[in-house]
Amino acid sequence: MPTFNAEQLRTIGTSIFSGLGVPVEDAELVSDLLVEANLTGFDSHGMIRLPIYSRGIKMGAVKPGAEMRIVEETPTSAVIDGGWNLGQVVAKYAMEVCIEKARNGVVGLVTVRNSMHVGRCNVYAEMAMKEGMLGLMSVNSASYVAPFGGKSKQLGTNPLCFAIPAGEEPPMVLDMATSVWARGKIMVYMARGEELPEGIFMDPDGNPTTDPDWYTQGGVLRTLGAIAGYKGFGLSLLVEILTGILTEAGTSNSDEYRSRPFYGGNGIFMMVIDIGKITDLGRFKSKVDDLLRKVKESPTAPGFEDILIPGEPERRSREKRLRDGIHVEDRTWGDIVVLAEELGVPIPEPIG
Numbered sequence: 001m002p003t004f005n006a007e008q009l010r011t012i013g014t015s016i017f018s019g020l021g022v023p024v025e026d027a028e029l030v031s032d033l034l035v036e037a038n039l040t041g042f043d044s045h046g047m048i049r050l051p052i053y054s055r056g057i058k059m060g061a062v063k064p065g066a067e068m069r070i071v072e073e074t075p076t077s078a079v080i081d082g083g084w085n086l087g088q089v090v091a092k093y094a095m096e097v098c099i100e101k102a103r104n105g106v107v108g109l110v111t112v113r114n115s116m117h118v119g120r121c122n123v124y125a126e127m128a129m130k131e132g133m134l135g136l137m138s139v140n141s142a143s144y145v146a147p148f149g150g151k152s153k154q155l156g157t158n159p160l161c162f163a164i165p166a167g168e169e170p171p172m173v174l175d176m177a178t179s180v181w182a183r184g185k186i187m188v189y190m191a192r193g194e195e196l197p198e199g200i201f202m203d204p205d206g207n208p209t210t211d212p213d214w215y216t217q218g219g220v221l222r223t224l225g226a227i228a229g230y231k232g233f234g235l236s237l238l239v240e241i242l243t244g245i246l247t248e249a250g251t252s253n254s255d256e257y258r259s260r261p262f263y264g265g266n267g268i269f270m271m272v273i274d275i276g277k278i279t280d281l282g283r284f285k286s287k288v289d290d291l292l293r294k295v296k297e298s299p300t301a302p303g304f305e306d307i308l309i310p311g312e313p314e315r316r317s318r319e320k321r322l323r324d325g326i327h328v329e330d331r332t333w334g335d336i337v338v339l340a341e342e343l344g345v346p347i348p349e350p351i352g
Helices: 007-018 024-039 049-058 087-104 122-129 181-190 213-215 226-245 255-259 279-298 314-326 331-341
Strands: 069-074 079-080 105-114 136-138 160-164 174-177 267-273
Touching: 007 049, 024 049, 024 087, 024 314, 049 331, 079 087, 079 122, 079 331, 087 105, 087 122, 087 136, 087 267, 105 226, 122 136, 122 174, 136 226, 160 331, 181 213, 181 331
Parallel strands: 079 105
Antiparallel strands: 069 079, 105 267, 136 160, 136 267, 160 174
């Protein structure tokens, strides 16, 4: 796999999006967030998405520059129509609205329909966290997950994300799928030609498989939790209700959702809590610090070197990949090169 530094990938991503008619500011935003996903170890939401988004733009399913409208609102809530704009652009705008709504009261709540894939949810929840607020976000997606005990695609990977500010300690940022894995991780393993770990995937008959090629042949992801998969199933249903029904975006298994071109997009649920209107913000952060320190300092079980707080693995990955570069799957890079050649975009030389 070729290796590039982050700036090389940002530059080619921005140039390709711009060449496809994406407004420059939006092209820079989306490209930056794809590279940030790679840096933090989420290759499933990184440059592997560039050819996919580009295909959506070419077929007219993704509408760069489309108007994003507040269609209903109260002082503390809003319903937004994303106009099928790029999901990162829509979600950033929606979180800005949600933060302002929280300032108007205590809790801000925003729902979004007609948005394309938003990428990693942490980016938007952290926008609230940086304002001294607690950010929560979830989305649904195309159905690739079987219910606990089932074998057919009924649910999206339906991530939940919380971003919580701390004081002296790094913040706690939890961004997780309610399936065992995000769908994009299967795509990464396919692109790399590697077998999956056990317990992740099933073939269409419900038999366990480690072959990622079943992804294009009806394979199904499991819900989070292994033998306790009913817990992940319950969380996934909760997300589906918040993001598919409350938003009117459509549930992952609905005919409406499945009839849309290009994966059906994301229904989005956001909530922001203005911590300082409930308790003293400084005291809150100090108590979060105490909690995280005590957890970090607790004894480790055999086979573990340390205890990692949610968000810590991503920070470690970012430091390493900024130093050593980002590996891009051969198949993914080949697709990017084809796009670059079509649009006359300069192709960078790998650093390794």
